[in-house]
Amino acid sequence: EAGKEEEARRRVAEERLRIARELHDVIAHHIALITIQAGVAGHFLRGRPDQAEVALGHIRDAGRTVLDELGPLLHVLRQSGDDKTDETQPTEPVPGLSRLGGLLESLTAAGLSIRQRQAGHPRPLPTAIDLTAYRVVQEGLTNAHKHGPTSEADLLVDYGPDELRIRITNPLDSGPYPAAAMGTGHGLTGMRERAHETCA
Known part of the structure; x- marks a missing residue:
C-alpha cells in the first residue's frame, strides 16, 4: 500500500512539473511577443498610426494563440483524477x-x-x-x-x-x-x- 501511495505521489509530481513547463513555454513566449509589439505600437502611435495598427494586430493574434494553447492545459488541471474523462476533449497541447x-x-x-x-x-x-x-x-x-x-x-x-x-x-x-x-x-x-x- 505504501508503495502505491509513493508511486501516486511521484506521478503527481511529474505531472505538475510537466504542466509547469508547458505553462512557462506557452505563456512566456507569447507575453514576450506582446510586450515587444506593445513597444512598437507605442513608438509609432503618433507618427505612424498604420504601423501601430499592425503591431496591435500582432498583439491580438498572440493573445488568441495563447488562449487556444492554454485551453487543453486548463482542461487537464480541471480533471478530477478519476478514470471517467471525456476522451473527445484534448488533454494536452x-x-x-x-x-x-x-x-x-x-x-x-x-x-x-x-x-x-x-x-x-x-x-x-x-x-x-x-x-x-x-x-x-x-x-x-x-x-x-x-x-x-x-x-x-x-x-x-x-x-x-x-x-x-x-x-x-x-x-x-x-x-x-x-x-x-x-x-x-x-x-x-x-x-x-x-x-x-x-x-x-
Whole structure:
C-alpha cells in the first residue's frame, strides 16, 4: 500500500512539473511577443498610426494563440483524477515541427530576423519528441530575441539517421558577458529537463 501511495505521489509530481513547463513555454513566449509589439505600437502611435495598427494586430493574434494553447492545459488541471474523462476533449497541447512556419512568422513579425536552415530528410516524429523540438525552438528563439544584442538568430534543424539536432545561435555583445544571465532562466532549465526526459 505504501508503495502505491509513493508511486501516486511521484506521478503527481511529474505531472505538475510537466504542466509547469508547458505553462512557462506557452505563456512566456507569447507575453514576450506582446510586450515587444506593445513597444512598437507605442513608438509609432503618433507618427505612424498604420504601423501601430499592425503591431496591435500582432498583439491580438498572440493573445488568441495563447488562449487556444492554454485551453487543453486548463482542461487537464480541471480533471478530477478519476478514470471517467471525456476522451473527445484534448488533454494536452501537441504542437510540433509541422507548425514551425507559424512560429517563425510570429517571431519575424515581432522583429526577429531568422535565418533558417534544414539538413537531412524530414520525417514524422514521435509526439513527445515533436513537441519537445517545437518547444526548444520556441524558447531558444524567444530568448535570443529578448536577450540578444541584435534582433537576429540562426536556426538549424538537422534530421540525422537516428537523431534530431536543433541548433540556435545569435550574436553576442562585444563586452563581457554578464554572469547573472548565465543559467538562471526557468526557460533554459525547462528545455534541458524536457530534452533529457524525452531522450531517456
